[in-house]
Amino acid sequence: MQVHIPDSVLLSVQKPARYIGGEVNMVRKEITDDLIRFCFCFPDVYDIGMSHLGLQVLYHDYNRYDDVYMERCFAPWPDMEEQMIQHQIPLYSLETFTRIRDFDFLGFTLQYEMSFTNILNMLHLGDIPIFAKDRTDDDPLVCAGGSTGYNPEPLAAFIDFFYMGEGEVAFGSIFEAYRKHRAQGLPRRAFLEELAKIPGIYVPAFYTVTYEDHPAEGCDHTPRIASIRPNRPDVPEKVVKLICEEMDKVPYPTSPIIPYLQTVQDRAVLEIFRGCIRGCRFCQAGMVYRPVRQRSKANLLTLADELLKNTGYDELSFSSLSSNDYPQIFELIQEIHERYPHINVSLPSLRVDAFSLDLMERLAEGKKSGLTFAAEGGSQRLRDVINKNITEEEILNGVHLAFQGGWNRVKLYFMLGLPTETEEDIEGISRLAQAIVDEYFSIDKAIRAKDLKVTVSTSFFVPKPFTPFQWVAQTSYEEYMGKQQFLNGKIRNRKVQYNCHDAFLSTLEGYFARGDRRMADLIYTAWKKGCRFDSWSDMFLEDAWKEAIEECGIEAAYYITRERAKDEVFPWDHIDVGVRKEFLYHEYERAKQGVTSPNCREQCSGCGIKKLASHGICYGEEAGRDQ
Amino acid sequence: MINKRICFSKTGRLKFIGHLDLLRTFQRAFRRAEVPLAYSQGFNPHPLLSFANPLGLGMTSADEYADLTLETPMDNEEILRRTNAQLPPGLSLSRCIDLPEHYETAMALVTASTYEITFPEKDVDWAALTSAFFAQEQIMIRRLGKVRGRKQWLDVDVKGLIYQYEMSDANTLVLTCACGSTVNLKVDSLLECFYAFIEHLEWVHEETIHRTHLYQTQGGQFVSLM
Numbered sequence: 112m113q114v115h116i117p118d119s120v121l122l123s124v125q126k127p128a129r130y131i132g133g134e135v136n137m138v139r140k141e142i143t144d145d146l147i148r149f150c151f152c153f154p155d156v157y158d159i160g161m162s163h164l165g166l167q168v169l170y171h172d173y174n175r176y177d178d179v180y181m182e183r184c185f186a187p188w189p190d191m192e193e194q195m196i197q198h199q200i201p202l203y204s205l206e207t208f209t210r211i212r213d214f215d216f217l218g219f220t221l222q223y224e225m226s227f228t229n230i231l232n233m234l235h236l237g238d239i240p241i242f243a244k245d246r247t248d249d250d251p252l253v254c255a256g257g258s259t260g261y262n263p264e265p266l267a268a269f270i271d272f273f274y275m276g277e278g279e280v281a282f283g284s285i286f287e288a289y290r291k292h293r294a295q296g297l298p299r300r301a302f303l304e305e306l307a308k309i310p311g312i313y314v315p316a317f318y319t320v321t322y323e324d325h326p327a328e329g330c331d332h333t334p335r336i337a338s339i340r341p342n343r344p345d346v347p348e349k350v351v352k353l354i355c356e357e358m359d360k361v362p363y364p365t366s367p368i369i370p371y372l373q374t375v376q377d378r379a380v381l382e383i384f385r386g387c388i389r390g391c392r393f394c395q396a397g398m399v400y401r402p403v404r405q406r407s408k409a410n411l412l413t414l415a416d417e418l419l420k421n422t423g424y425d426e427l428s429f430s431s432l433s434s435n436d437y438p439q440i441f442e443l444i445q446e447i448h449e450r451y452p453h454i455n456v457s458l459p460s461l462r463v464d465a466f467s468l469d470l471m472e473r474l475a476e477g478k479k480s481g482l483t484f485a486a487e488g489g490s491q492r493l494r495d496v497i498n499k500n501i502t503e504e505e506i507l508n509g510v511h512l513a514f515q516g517g518w519n520r521v522k523l524y525f526m527l528g529l530p531t532e533t534e535e536d537i538e539g540i541s542r543l544a545q546a547i548v549d550e551y552f553s554i555d556k557a558i559r560a561k562d563l564k565v566t567v568s569t570s571f572f573v574p575k576p577f578t579p580f581q582w583v584a585q586t587s588y589e590e591y592m593g594k595q596q597f598l599n600g601k602i603r604n605r606k607v608q609y610n611c612h613d614a615f616l617s618t619l620e621g622y623f624a625r626g627d628r629r630m631a632d633l634i635y636t637a638w639k640k641g642c643r644f645d646s647w648s649d650m651f652l653e654d655a656w657k658e659a660i661e662e663c664g665i666e667a668a669y670y671i672t673r674e675r676a677k678d679e680v681f682p683w684d685h686i687d688v689g690v691r692k693e694f695l696y697h698e699y700e701r702a703k704q705g706v707t708s709p710n711c712r713e714q715c716s717g718c719g720i721k722k723l724a725s726h727g728i729c730y731g732e733e734a735g736r737d738q
Numbered sequence: 739m740i741n742k743r744i745c746f747s748k749t750g751r752l753k754f755i756g757h758l759d760l761l762r763t764f765q766r767a768f769r770r771a772e773v774p775l776a777y778s779q780g781f782n783p784h785p786l787l788s789f790a791n792p793l794g795l796g797m798t799s800a801d802e803y804a805d806l807t808l809e810t811p812m813d814n815e816e817i818l819r820r821t822n823a824q825l826p827p828g829l830s831l832s833r834c835i836d837l838p839e840h841y842e843t844a845m846a847l848v849t850a851s852t853y854e855i856t857f858p859e860k861d862v863d864w865a866a867l868t869s870a871f872f873a874q875e876q877i878m879i880r881r882l883g884k885v886r887g888r889k890q891w892l893d894v895d896v897k898g899l900i901y902q903y904e905m906s907d908a909n910t911l912v913l914t915c916a917c918g919s920t921v922n923l924k925v926d927s928l929l930e931c932f933y934a935f936i937e938h939l940e941w942v943h944e945e946t947i948h949r950t951h952l953y954q955t956q957g958g959q960f961v962s963l964m
Contacts, residue, residue: 118753122796122943127754135766135826369766371759423766423824453777 114203114210124190128371129157132205135369136421138174138181142207147286147293149173149181149216150204150251154229155646157185161368162376164430165220165257169278171364179286182206182214183368186229186644187236195236202237211237214251215289219270221259224623225616225646227266230255231638234269241635243271243316248299261352261399262576264682265623267315268631272303275311275686276353277385279361284309307346311353317346318685320628333669336627336680351687352399356724358385358406365417369424378426378457379418383411383443387432388711390718392498392702393487393529395575396432398695399688401720402729403711408439408446415447419454426455434458435467436712444470481520481566482513488532489525489539495705496531498698503543507550514551519560521547526572527594528586528617530702537594540567541601548606567602568610569595571617575624576683577690579698584674585621587667588614615653616645622660622670627682632663691719739776740808741837742817743844743964749798752828757792763829764804771820774809790844790952790963791851791917794926799949801851803844803963805837835964844963847954850901851917853925857909858944865905871935872903879931881924899923914960917952 121127140146151170153160160166166183173181182204187195195202201210211217217239219230231241234253240246243253255266256274263273274281285306292302307314319342322334341348355361363382370377384405387397406414415427427447434440444456458470484506488494491503510521525540544567551563571591574580586594591614602609623630637652637659644650660667675681677696684692694717701708708716711729721729748760755763765785768775777783786807793799814834821831857864871877876895883892899916900923906912915923925947933941953960 117944118796118946119943121754127795128756128759131751131754133751133826133828135763135824371755371763373759373762420770423769425765425769453783 112210112213114200114208116200116203116208117198120191120194120198120200124194125188126158126372129185129188130191130205132183132208134371136366137206137368138170139206140174140180142180142209145178147176147179147216147289148209148214149179149218150184150211150214151181152184152211152217152219152230152233153186154219154221154226154233155186155644156188157370158372158374160185161370161372162374163220163222164376164380164382165222165278167364167367167380169218169282170368171366172279172362173282175362176283176286178290180206182209184211184217184233184237186233189644189650192232192236202233212239212251215293217251217253218274219253219255219257221255221257221266223646224259224265224620227623227634228638228643228645230266230269231634232643242268244268246271246299250299252299252302258396258399261395261686261688262624262626262683263313263315263686264320264628265626265630265634267628269634270315271299272306273313273315273350274353275313275350275688277355279355280353281309281311285312304343304345307343310347310351313350313686314346315628317341317343320682327669327673329673330666330669332664333629333666336682338680339682339685349685349687352689352723354402354689354723355385355404358404359410363414365414366421367418369422376428378428378455379415379422379424380428380430381411381415381418382406382430383434383437383440384431388436389433389500390498390698390708390710390716391487391500392496392579392698393526393572393575395578398577398690398718400432401688401690401718402724403436405437408443411443412446412450416450419451425453426457427451428457428459430459441470481522482510482518483522483524484509485524486543487524487526488529488536489541489543490536492705493529493532493536493539495707496702497529498702498707500707500710503546506543507546510547511550511554514554514559514563517560519551519562520564520566522566522568523547525567525569527569527598528572528591530572530580530583531705532594534597537598538601540569540598541603541607544602544607545604548604551606563606565604565607566610567607569598571614573617573621573624576681577688577695579695579702581625581681581695582675582677582679582699585618585671587672588618591617615656616651618667618671619645619656622665625682626670629665633659633665636663689718689720689723694718739839740811741839741841742806742808742814743835743837744804744806744817744821744831745833745964746802746804746829746831747798747800748793748802748829749800750828752826753796753798756795757789760793761787761789763826767821767824767826767829768806770824771817773812773817773820776807776809788843788845791848791919793949794924794947796943797853797925797947797949801949801951801962803848803952805841805844833964845919847963848918848952849916849920849955850914850953850960851949852912852914852951852953854906854948854950855911855913855925855929856946856948857911859909860939862939864909864911867936868903868905868911868932871932872900874935877928877931879927881927896923896928900928912950914951 170181173179184204203210234241239250253271255270260273288305303314306312307317318339320339321337323337326332327335386400386403388403389397391397447456486501487499488497544565547565574583574585595611637656640655640659642652642655775785777785788805790803817834818831877897878893879896880891881894882889902914904912933939954963
């Protein structure tokens, strides 16, 4: 059914362009009965969702199939939601204004925990039963995937099936199975049974979680998980993540949809490689996106040509977890610069050294934007614990060169609440900021630029699944705030600005990051109380969340502040991302000893990822093949 | 300097695209079309492209203009062909002409425009209401203005800015009014004022507003910009 949106509705909301589709490069198809209709659902507002590279990748990948039509849907901003409810407009897709309950599949992308209530809200606005168990053959199949989905359990009650791994790999098999299923007219359950046999697919209903018969140590009533086992003989014990093996053969969206609205990422984006060689112990992306796989320079240049030609963007951004680690980054930028003198190239995640400063100067053509250092820990000891491979000397050398080159703004990012952190480590943050200020004043007035500004930002460390820190106790809300206050008292220099914020959101994120199926009640209760857009500070309903936690009996002592035992059965133990649990524990022990581990380029640590690929690719081998 | 003026229409869903977004949409379309727009000099170079008059959000138009400067020559027909192939549905160039090296910008030329305002089908005598409204001695609207550099709400009489009006059918008002960078009447403000005047109807943005002409003044006459 097509939805009609009166102009008067669109004219009464902010940014109506969020709700009309029709952008350049949007895919149009004729609607026929045998079309498989898939709606990509981004559980946040259009401006955020359209900046997500994964959406563009899958959109163009799935729309290559003649009999598949992937459309898009975003969470309506509350002003539009109000209008939709008032005018009884169900949630609809932007391509054809079809209500989402008419689709065969709805696919939610999971990018951050604080988007979970938006998923429930979108299902509700789409007139689709919230709980998977309540859906019938008339409802769409609701699936989800994305980096936050590697621990699918908090959402297990709401999602029919999860896709584990990179979206380009197995949807062909899913559509194939669906064609057969539809031709035979089998019930939904039978299709899910078929799906569960496809590698990478996790159907929560086919797995049973059992709990111990007593509360966990130090907890009032919450028992630990005893086991997570398949409840059918034909589904795998472990669902293994899917990866693309050769990046140069993976299709790339060189005709991305170009929003009319200015979005967060309003530029052409080129993914130069996947994975990260660094192995920072707090970083989930660094573990779950393994192994490192890069596109060849020749391929990237071709893709850049097509991208710029098809979009007309005047800015090109490279996407990766650490731009410097692309072996031919300098040549790549040089060549793009020569071909397109009017195009700005931007590099996120750049480490600062003489080489990259030279690069930045070149890129910005004399414009000096700020320098950013993600030091994460305030002392060398703590940086060794987290395996963050940056030394104070490197930072100070970097800023020294930068100040000599005329830069005057430095941003520093740290985390508070890292494992083993002491007051001395926290004080190290203010000492480092001070050392940077001293470095600036050590340079001759005639050379340095005026008005130094050093900005220190801290976030709160939340332990994530599939990292060496998945066992650690998360810092409590009170301790987080105490640490922040302590640091605030130490930063005295007027040149240094400290950005701090409330920690409750980080605590909440902690429940979901390492949460299990018992979170369903909490998410549902909070949503019922009106929570949505929780990652937007002006929308965040702190009291409603606190009430919901209380009512659902969710124990912080269990989920947040508890150090997990070595043999803990994690809620995500039936998911295999390639990196072995033993490796992660080994890394955790090295962390506690303050011993760093080499990066993948220096020496293989045997994390286990090699077993995922058919010919055991990893960084070294692939680089060898590339040359 | 190679200067051109283009005339284009903005229809359909594109009415929900604001002025700045429209500017970026055109810049990208010209780049995709490989129409060689020249860039400004200076710290933040930007393509030399400027519109005659911003169209309000929610309105369509058959008669919009923009001036552009090219780096290298290109035939006018070629510009139309290439650009139209790259514009999204709802935007379409109809004409392109050469401008001399020194010219008055479209933005500076605009003095008036004509709108077709179609009111919703209701049991309402729109002709009687509009003529009563326009027959007032003064038509006061509130607008944000500056008094000695400070922003504040001002009541302004806009009666003198309304040049012509007639009902072309029972629901459609054709209105010609001041438009441009010196004197300008915002149709939205006028409608708000109109609904306040008739009191018993709430303004819920149900009318469609279509700009049919943008004019410059030549010899006391309103004429097209190209």
